[in-house]
Amino acid sequence: MSESPANTVPATPKAQAPPNPKHTFRTALEDPVLRTLASATLVATVGRGIFLTLTVLYFTSFVGLGAAEIAVILSVSSGVGVATSYIGGRLADRFSARRLLAGLAAVEGLAIMAYPFAGNFSAALLIACIAVGVNRAANSTRSAIIARAFDGPYRVNTRAVLRTITNVGIAAGGMVAGLALLAGTAEAYRGLMIGAGAIYVLSALRLLSLPSRVDAPRRDAGNTGPNQGISPFRDGRYVLLTVLAGVFGMQFGLAEMGVPLWIAQDTTAPDVLISVVLVINTACVILLQVPFSRGTDHPRRAGKIVMRSGVLMAVACALYAMAGGMPVIAAIALLCGAALLHAFAEILSQAGTWGLSFELADPRRAGAYQGMFGMGFSLGAMLAPLVVTATVVEHGSIGWCILGAIFLASAAGIALIARKASTTAGSA
Template sequence: MTLQDPTDTTATNPNLAERIARSLSDPVLRALVASTAVSRIGRGVFLSVTVLFFTLIIGLSAAEAAVVLAVSSAFGVLASFLGGWLADRWSARRLTFVFEALGAVLLATYAFADTFVAALVIATLAGFFDTIGHSSRSAIIARGFAPDRRVHARAVLRTVTNLSIALGSGIAAVALAIGTPEAYRVVIVGAGVIGVLGTLPLLRLPASVDAPTRAVEPVRTETGSIDTVNTADAARAARLDWNRRSPWRDPRYLLLTLLSAVFGMQFGVAELGVPLWITERTSAPEVVVAVILIVNTTLVVLFQVRASRGTHDVRTAGRVTMVAGWLMAAACVVYALAAGLPAWSAIVILLVAAVLHTFAEILSQAGAWGLSFELADPVRAGAYQGVFGMGFSVGALAAPIVVNATAITFGLVGWIMLGAVFLASAAGIWWIARRAAEQAA
């Protein structure tokens, strides 16, 4: 009896647990899933209590808390590229283990922060190391799976991430309910410990996920002695070839990264724009923010793996991204329509927009994963994934400014402007994918 391919659409449709179980026959994915399942519980705990810990326990102002998070994100931009760059030169599995473990330990030290400066330093270091580890994970995925399996692996990992973060948020709710400084500090230390435990499965990754050696074989003369001149020439040629393969010399990939970063601002819409819009411009109760988060998490868990099938094909990835662009543009308009309506009407409109937004997120992620892998030079997989991750970090930094300057400031007109930005970026990605498919034909 043979295992069914989890990407085989002709097989009987299994449920979510069965699809994930079938995927775990792969030792690389099994180790990554185990690590993700544990470590993201800790991350879910931390994400749920961070801002409130800063403001209610440490006593930071809202502006100071924003500065801490912004500086940490800014260092994450550099860390995204650095993680991929290092993964091309040293063992990606060891780098991921070391840096994610460091990030988790530093996360636990938040519990002992009592000033703005302490919070800023810890947040910067913790975010920096965790982002390096996450970036080198992308290099592991690029090397550890066949081309038609990489996007599936990312989809499975994202599904597991959402489930674990949801569980972590539930644990954090205990501290939020108790509300004492001790409760906050206990769950933060616990989140760090869980994060460290989550790195242990990475030690089971095989050496095949590491970058191939770049050693130059010595050139020998007819007598068998080493020709030092020609060996030196070969080494220089190898270095030149290595440099030519840099993602910074690949205009197509850089444009893909830029456009993907623009579309990636959709996460800023969900995290900042929608909560502010609901509380400031609609009559819907604040609890709708939590309901929308639950809807988003549920749909991602149910459909991310399924929606990612076939997106290892460049042309398919482009088409999927274009559909995501239309969905996101529609979601922006529907969000805007919730303003001025009675509470129940506003709730219905917001939930419709959230569903459109979530499917735009699911499809855009599937398309982005496929294109980021397929259009990269496999020799410099780490550097390419690092650059692509850096683009998303830049998009995350820009998102609050862009969302506030459009949707929150100008209302309906601003939402339409924002939707047009997402649609234009999706169209650009679709064009890149189509050209790449034509050139490969």
């Protein structure tokens, strides 16, 4: 691990050093790699915002799929994403990562364009598996590109900038999707969903302009020596980090499923508060993800930040639980407070785990390591609906306490890994 900005890892002597992450958001975008990734991400996430807003409603309202069938589609496609997360990282170590990322984005766009033509459960399931599978592979490939193109604080800063842009793009796409919601016709839904896929394809064209330095160094096919690095599956510390980060990552599923159901079914707060909670989260990420991510390239600091996020998440769960059965005003206040703490916990946990995922990885196999780390979040996303149902949905306040304890324990485990890594590095 290096603390010096001068030690950025370019593949060629002419590679430009990234800007200081303490500078402004605009300054960060002066780096050509980040600028390309950012512009492609903004375009793609506008399409994703349209897609996420309309897809489930389209299949339930116009195709006639039931809630159980939608749940199966989401679970099975998420399971495919667990495998493709690692596959995408491995491929990024063997082939041109920029071309691979562009190809995956194009395939995802075509899959999204195909959704309106799925007239039954089987077709929808097949398309969903393709779309989610290539999306998870693309995420791992993008992380491998970041790991190679940047070093130290610049890696986490890049992830933070891209996540901020992602939230802006999805919010914009959601507003565009409102046109179809207002029209309320199948034709409007289909037209915007096809447009969302076409936007993805445009983002793929932008990715082709990434410089060749983001690709993995050429390797001798006959060389299987130590210079090739070790498999992440043989790195026990990294496997444990991946698992614990995936467990904490279930907080995304909690926000998407558990909190809306809790507000609608178990509190006196009006249903419109579900949208307010979403706005709170989106605004916090856009405003705070970049500044809150600074310094997490140091494992000890990253571990402390994740521990703080675990405490915040546990308190947020307690506030969510307390809102049940309270009068309207008290319930609204508790839920808004919980949503704010939840957003802070999400931002800090992402920053800390990003830093550790880069700093504790073997740089010789950046793609494989980032692919494995992506598997953890994909697995967490797949299991989150089951865990949230088994806790919050079925057991109410007690379930919230169980979830809070799970988040706190996983954060403590990550913090312990980070502290031991810092001690080992300091004595080396």
